[in-house]
Amino acid sequence: MTALYQVHAVGLIRLAVVMLGDRAAAEDVVQEAFCALYRRWDHLADPAKALTYVRSSILNGCRSELRRRIRGDRRPAPDAAAAGAASAEAVAMIGEEHREVLAALRRLPRRQREALVLKFYLDLPEPEIAASMGVTAGTVKSTTSRALGALARLIGEDR
């Protein structure tokens, strides 16, 4: 499992950053997901599916993190100043045009947001997106289509 982490940690943290826009929270979510995988490792029906499992777990973790944010009870980062600096640096690295798209993405209902990130950021095939989201492939298709329409409207893009 350590090897799985070494190979995929950065990619999975990136996924969580896209979902959350917050590096520290993204690292926490990925760490938690791997801890959950560790606890369940012996019970996995197919260890080859561990990456799908941990990806699903990260999506769940992102939902929980957003829930904490909505409730306003997010625990402060251990080093708030450092986290703030990192955040400011990250903001500077992302252009205004991208920030607009990302802000709109994060305003989408969560299922639409997940479908778009899995499809257009991770380029996952529909069956794998369905497995990660716990929905049917047909739902992935229709949700993605709606989500693109909603995103286009949010950023005022004429399609």
Add this chain to the structure above:
Amino acid sequence: MTTIEDRLRAAATAAAGTVAPGSAPPLRLPAEPGRSRRPARRGRRRLWMLRMAPLAAAAAVIAVVASALAVTGGTQVHRPPARAAGASALAALPPYYVVLTGNNPDQTVLQPLHAVIRATASGATVSTIAAPSPYSTFDSVAGASDGRTFVLAAEKLVVDHIDGGASQQAAPVRFFLLHIGRGGRASLTALPIPQEPASADLAGTALSPDGRKLAVVIDGDHGVAPRIQIFSTATGSEQDWTWRGGGEITNNDGGDGQAISWAGDDRTLAFQLWRGRNIYVGVADTARPAAGRLVVDFAGQGVDSAHGTYILNGPSALITPNGALIMCATSTAMRSAGGAVTGYRLGYVAFSARTSRPLEVLDPRQYTSYKWLQTEDVLWTNASGSELIVLMNVPTAKPGKYRLQVGAVGPRGFTPLPGDQLPSELFFEPAW
């Protein structure tokens, strides 16, 4: 031309690029594998997945005073001053509402949902009801206008585990009538409506204001014409209404929020329709098997007005019981001279159900720190649309950050609902 897909890819890649290769912290695992805290999926087969939101304590909220703004008036929106919750503002609301929640809402797991009855004015939990045997979970709830009559959909919770994920298996659905009597005493009785087969793809329910009719959406995905079943709650008799204009009847999320709503005449039903990548709100005359028309067209960039382009910002679109208005949460982008988005105007817009024109904006607000904004919604409307229950972004103690709050919007402005009703839930679909 850069497509929306290209822009999304580029933005996500830019965000991901802030995480440098090799910068992952070391993995910290617990010393011994402990008891499994299973991170199972919350995904469900049905499109009407519950959307739970936080309802934080009213006292802690910086409430927003709202004002009605005539669209034709040209008044600038403003950031209203804080005010305390007022009992009088809640007096006009239905006495009770019902939310579906699980036993352990802190974990994102598939679990049976039970119905919690709460008093609107106090936020107090009145009672909790489990799905009657042989069913094990409730899937949806819809309310009549008296705040005491509700219909719950119950089914057996059967979970499929797939590749580390899990989703709810299709199962037959039975409808139950929930009546809340004096003192909050609740009774649950099976309705004479035939059980929906597992193969029915239900996308939402709506109970007529007088409680006599239940509408059930069969969404029409995969090339089948969408259909609305209309049942008499007294006899279980059924008539069907079908939309023949293409698309599928579902809400502005594909899962959360109210896709259909009744006017008070027991005949007119508003529905949301997705066709291609555009969403519309239509009005059905259910007395005629296929009579209906699209009223509000959120296609392309949304509905244009003198105040900008309104885009649908919430999963729900409700027709007022008097049949005159369609109420929606909307947002309008504010742009710099160069065209960049500088913020959003959010509010609750009343569209004419006859002409589709936006007539009034309830509680218009302007947000410049838009990064933390979330989807708002209209959850309930009174007969004329002058009083709403909504999901709203309210400011937190941190400048530029907002969180969602359920409250009432009316002539007195925004009043948060009291009580810590659902402290742990992210998505919810309460019914009034």
